[in-house]
Amino acid sequence: MLKYLAGAALLAIAVPAAAQNITAPDAVVPAGITVQAVMVHGASLEGNLEGNSATREVMVVLPPSYTANPERHYPVIYYLHGFAISGRDFYDYMQVPTAVAENAAAGREFIVVVPDTLTAMGGSMYSNSVTTGNFRDFIGTELVAYMDANYRTIPTREGRGLAGHSMGGYGTLVVGMTHPEAFDSIWAQSACCISARSETPESAAAMAAVPREGADAAGFGMRAGLASAVAWAPNPQKPPFFVDWPLAADGTVDPLVLARWAANSPLAMVSGHVAALESFDGVALDVGAQDGLVRDDTLIHEEMTKFGIEHFWEVYEGTHTDKIGARFNTLVLPWMAEHLDMGTE
Amino acid sequence: MLRKFVAALGLMAACASPAAAQEAARVNWTSFHSPALEGNLEGNDPQRGVYVITPPGYDENPDRRYPVVYYLHGYWAAAPAQQEGFRLHEAVDAASAAGNEVIMVMPDGYSRFRGGFYSSGPTVGDYESMVARDLVGWVDGNYRTIAAPASRGLAGHSMGGYGTIRIAMKNPGVFSSIYMMSACCLPPMEMTAESAATIEAMTPEDIAAAQFGQLAGLSTLATWSPDPQDQSTLKVDTGLRADGTLDPLVNQRLAANSPLVLLPQYLPALNALEAFAMDIGDKDFLLEGNAQFRAELDRFGVEYEFELYEGDHGNRIAERIRTEVLPFFGNHLYRE
Numbered sequence: 001m002l003k004y005l006a007g008a009a010l011l012a013i014a015v016p017a018a019a020q021n022i023t024a025p026d027a028v029v030p031a032g033i034t035v036q037a038v039m040v041h042g043a044s045l046e047g048n049l050e051g052n053s054a055t056r057e058v059m060v061v062l063p064p065s066y067t068a069n070p071e072r073h074y075p076v077i078y079y080l081h082g083f084a085i086s087g088r089d090f091y092d093y094m095q096v097p098t099a100v101a102e103n104a105a106a107g108r109e110f111i112v113v114v115p116d117t118l119t120a121m122g123g124s125m126y127s128n129s130v131t132t133g134n135f136r137d138f139i140g141t142e143l144v145a146y147m148d149a150n151y152r153t154i155p156t157r158e159g160r161g162l163a164g165h166s167m168g169g170y171g172t173l174v175v176g177m178t179h180p181e182a183f184d185s186i187w188a189q190s191a192c193c194i195s196a197r198s199e200t201p202e203s204a205a206a207m208a209a210v211p212r213e214g215a216d217a218a219g220f221g222m223r224a225g226l227a228s229a230v231a232w233a234p235n236p237q238k239p240p241f242f243v244d245w246p247l248a249a250d251g252t253v254d255p256l257v258l259a260r261w262a263a264n265s266p267l268a269m270v271s272g273h274v275a276a277l278e279s280f281d282g283v284a285l286d287v288g289a290q291d292g293l294v295r296d297d298t299l300i301h302e303e304m305t306k307f308g309i310e311h312f313w314e315v316y317e318g319t320h321t322d323k324i325g326a327r328f329n330t331l332v333l334p335w336m337a338e339h340l341d342m343g344t345e
Numbered sequence: 346m347l348r349k350f351v352a353a354l355g356l357m358a359a360c361a362s363p364a365a366a367q368e369a370a371r372v373n374w375t376s377f378h379s380p381a382l383e384g385n386l387e388g389n390d391p392q393r394g395v396y397v398i399t400p401p402g403y404d405e406n407p408d409r410r411y412p413v414v415y416y417l418h419g420y421w422a423a424a425p426a427q428q429e430g431f432r433l434h435e436a437v438d439a440a441s442a443a444g445n446e447v448i449m450v451m452p453d454g455y456s457r458f459r460g461g462f463y464s465s466g467p468t469v470g471d472y473e474s475m476v477a478r479d480l481v482g483w484v485d486g487n488y489r490t491i492a493a494p495a496s497r498g499l500a501g502h503s504m505g506g507y508g509t510i511r512i513a514m515k516n517p518g519v520f521s522s523i524y525m526m527s528a529c530c531l532p533p534m535e536m537t538a539e540s541a542a543t544i545e546a547m548t549p550e551d552i553a554a555a556q557f558g559q560l561a562g563l564s565t566l567a568t569w570s571p572d573p574q575d576q577s578t579l580k581v582d583t584g585l586r587a588d589g590t591l592d593p594l595v596n597q598r599l600a601a602n603s604p605l606v607l608l609p610q611y612l613p614a615l616n617a618l619e620a621f622a623m624d625i626g627d628k629d630f631l632l633e634g635n636a637q638f639r640a641e642l643d644r645f646g647v648e649y650e651f652e653l654y655e656g657d658h659g660n661r662i663a664e665r666i667r668t669e670v671l672p673f674f675g676n677h678l679y680r681e
Contacts, residue, residue, distance in 0.1 A: 044613065128610045130645065137613055178515075178610075196597050234609055237644060259533050259600035263607055268597035271571055271582075272464070275381065275471045306574055307467060 020216050020223070021122065022085040024093035030101040032064035037088065038150075040115070042142045048133035049242040050120040050230065057116045058143065059091040060151065061100045063109035065345075073152045073159070075340040076111045077333065078139065078183075080164030080171040083123040083192070083224055087116030090165075099329035108337040111151060115143055117171075121215060122223045125193070125231035126164075126171025127264060131242040132231050139171070140179030158281075158341035163187040163332050165324050166293075169285075170194070173266040173300075176280070177273040185282035185339040187312075187332050190320050194296040196262035197228060204247040204254075212240035233260045267296075270303045277304065282339040283311035286327065288318030367404040370437035373397045374425070377452075377487075379479040385470030386573060386580040387457035393475065394424050394453040397488060398437045400446040410491045412678035413484060414671065415476065415520070416451045417501030417508040420460035420529070420564070421557060424453035430659075431502075436667040445675030448488055452480050454505065458552070458564035462530065463501075463508025464602060468571035468580040476508070477516040495619070495679035500524035500670050502662050503631075506623075507531065510604045513618065514611035522620040522677040524670050527629050527658050531638040533603035534565050538591040541583035569602040570595050605638050612645055620677040621649040624665065626656030 029035055038058050045054035063074060081090030091114040100112050117124035117135050124135035148155035162183040164172040169191030176186040199207070207225055210218050215226055226241070233244040233256075246257040262268050270277065277283060283304070287297040294315060301313045312335065316323060374396055382391035400411065418427035433449050440447055454461050454472060461472035485492040499520040501509040506528025513523045544563050552560065563579070572582035584595030600606045608615075615621060625635045642649055652669070654661065 128613060130609070130612065134613050136610070196593075232609070235644070236646065256606070259597075259603070259606045260609065262597035263601040263603070264610065265597060265601075268594065268601045271466055271598050272569065272601055274467050274571075275465055275474060306572070308573060 020084060021118065022089060022093075024089045027092040027095050027097050029097045033097045033101050034062040034066060035097055036060045036062070040143060040146045042133070042138040044138040044142055045133035045135070048129070049131045049234070049236060050133075052119045052133050054133065056138075057087060059088055059096065059114040060147075061091075061096050061112045062151075063100055063104045063111065065104070065109055066111075066152070069345070072345065073154045073343050074109055074111045075159045075161065075336070075342055076113055076147055076151075076153050077161045077163060077336055078143065079112055079114045079328070080126060080139070080162070080168030080175075081114060081117070082164075082166030082168050083227065084220060086118045087114045090114060090168075094165075094325040094328055096328075099325070099333055102329055103333045103337070106334075108333060108342065110333060110336070111147070111153065113143070113147060115139065119227065121227035121230055123167050123227045125167060125227060125264075126175050127231040129231045129234040130236050131234035136175055136178060140175050140182050144182050154341050154343050156341065157181060158184045159343070161185050161187070161336040161340055163189065163328070163336070165189040166192045166320065170266065174264065174269065177266070177269055177276050180276035180279050183280070184341070185280055185284075185336060187282075187284040187286075187335065189324050189327065189332070190287045190291055190293055191266070191285065191297055191300070192293060193228065194265065194293070194300045195267045196258070196265040197225070198258060199246045199253055201247070201251055201253055204245060205251070208245035208247050228261065232264045233257045267300050267303055270300065270307060270309075274307050274309065277307075277309045282335065283309060284313070284332075284335060285311060286314040286316060286331075288320060288323060289315050290318060291320040293320065367399065367401055369401055370434040370441070371399045371403070372428075372434045373399070377480065377483040379475040381471035381474035381479050384467075386468045386571070387470070387567065389456045389461065389470050391470075393480075395480065396424060396428055396433065396449075396451040397484065398434050398449040399488070400437050400441045400448065402441070402446065403448075403489070407489075410489045410681055411446055411448045412496035412498070412674070412680050413448045413450055413488075413490050414498040414500060414674050414678075415480070416449060416666070417463055417476065417499070417505030418451060418454055419501075419503030419505050420561065422459075423455035424451055427451070430663060431666060432663050433666065435663070436671050439667045440671040440675060443672070443675065445671060446680075447671065447674065447678070448484070448490060450480065450484055452476060454508070456564070458560060458567055460504050460564050462504055462565060462568045463511060464568045466568055466571040467573050469568045472508075473512055473515065477512050477519050481519060491679065491681065493679070494518055494521045496521075498522045498524070498674040498678050500526065500666075500674075502526040503529045503658065507604065514604065514607060514614050517614035517617060522618060522674060523622070524673055525623040526662060526665065526670070527625045527631055528623065528635060528638075529631055530565065531603065531634040532605045533596070533600040534562075534569070536566070536584055536591060536595050536599065538585060538589060541585035541591055541595070544581070544583050545585055565599075570598045605634075605641060608641050608645065612647065615647050620673070621647070622651070622673055623649060624652040624654060624669065626658065626661065627653055628655075628657040630658060
């Protein structure tokens with residue numbers, strides 16, 4: 001618990017200027033929990049223009065009975081991290097081993113998997129991009145296939161849940177909508193990037209003026225903008241960022257670039273993915289009342305309601321980060337247990 | 346699933362007796378049930394009409410299996426009128442004469458407002474899955490197909506050319522080769538407050554009397570900006586607000602259905618195709634949208650074949666299905 005609080009404090013202060021990416025102290029690993037840091041190669045990620053590694057570290061947390069029951073198969077929760085943090089630091093910060101142990105103690109045994117998608121700009125946005133790598137497909141197909149081939153998973157849709165926080169909440173929604181066949185139920189925590197980003201000519205020009213070697217120090221907000229731009233409007237012919245900035249040659253905002261950004265906003269995607277969203281056994285969204293994203297997340301709650309998509313929705317007392325680990329442990333995993341095929345002992 | 350497969354085998358065995366020789370392509374106008382269309386708000390029938398054209402020799406060779414070319418027709422007219430123009434059986438006959446026996450399938454893509462755009466939404470229905478899932482499953486279950494992506498091609502004209510690229514992008518691994526003819530709707534459709542107001546002012550009589558250009562805006566809006574809560578029977582969100590301005594979300598939804606806009610997210614699906622072709626007539630009103638789309642394919646290094654031929658939007662489609670499209674699939678689809 002102490003460590004958890006320390007992590008929260010760190011997250012709160014670790015955002016500024018030059019430090020770029022958030023780190024967290026090592027997670028506590030309770031007795032009986034096995035953690036394996038495996039390297040998973042993604043053909044989907046090969047040849048990306050940012051030079052992001054096509055082999056990703058994936059934290060695999062196995063439940064207590066895994067070793068002792070060599071015949072048993074387990075449901076898997078794929079848990080997607082947020083912006084400017086590695087998969088391992090997110091796993092540490094969220095105290096994933098403790099969540100797995102406490103749920104197992106209550107009879108809910110899961111494998112939880114945290115893939116790393118940290119990129120040159122601070123995060124993959126879980127999108128397909130020739131610039132960053134095809135992370136949407138990597139998560140929705142290759143990582144799932146890797147887990148099913150290498151672990152005793154329940155290798156069906158009914159045995160898989162998808163969850164994530166912030167950029168990972170966004171990833172949960174877009175990977176879920178575009179790969180609905182892979183997952184049974186999805187939970188987006190404090191999802192970012194729900195409504196379409198827009199720019200003024202001035203803000204677009206500011207983005208286009210960031211030097212490539214200065215991107216790391218551009219600050220959290222600008223880096224998030226750069227990461228979004230390279231994920232959603234890549235251009236293989238425009239080094240060094242390999243991106244189309246939202247700025248036309250005449251200094252106005254480029255409508256095709258903004259259209260591409262919009263087409264990647266979950267809010268604009270819902271109406272075209274109603275069948276996919278309805279196909280899930282469970283859909284859940286939550287966000288803290290003190291989170292700046294509460295307004296945006298409310299919009300997608302309303303859009304889903306408008307389209308008759310049943311979902312759990314809660315605005316709780318909290319910020320963007322202070323309750324997320326506890327809620328993953330006490331709400332997300334128990335909810336997943338109600339929806340997924342939990343297998344038999 | 347297994348039971349269904351066994352039942353399908355039984356059905357095939359029952360129909361396969363070579364009683365009557367099939368010397369020419371046979372046109373079957375039949376129907377199949379599409380769960381993807383159930384519950385749509387326009388009342389479009391989930392029991393879909395479909396043409397299945399079997400090649401000469403289909404009956405005499407009860408053990409033989411065939412590749413399938415799925416063809417998506419354009420806007421405005423239902424499948425029977427489209428087949429009158431396309432004469433798909435003549436293309437299948439010509440292909441057979443060249444040693445390229447295929448089954449050709451054309452589902453009815455018509456809707457309340459004359460076309461479902463092979464897209465997915467609650468108002469019109471999930472025409473995309475109607476094709477990519479329900480139709481393919483039904484054809485494989487009821488005809489002697491080679492039931493594998495390597496032996497499935499997808500092509501279409503105009504709205505069907507749009508459907509071809511959309512379905513290929515969003516449903517990888519169903520079709521291995523695609524051919525877009527005179528594709529519509531590649532750049533995003535754009536709504537203005539004025540066009541939204543025009544659509545909202547349309548009476549049922551206006552809609553009934555609307556010409557192509559007047560109705561197309563409504564048809565695409567119903568497909569791409571549906572609204573189950575709409576108080577009118579249209580069940581669309583035009584985005585027109587009480588103060589006369591337009592909700593930008595409507596244009597964002599339209600953008601999210603534009604192949605030109607969506608392209609970067611779906612490159613892996615297109616790069617995985619065995620073969621990809623596009624064509625268009627040099628007098629086609631859709632030339633500009635096609636040129637923009639090709640420029641983007643080129644920029645992202647997607648390989649495809651392209652031909653600009655002398656013609657307009659519709660005057661050479663039947664001919665080119667026969668002389669270009671089926672020979673293209675003959676070169677690329679796996680056959681036994």
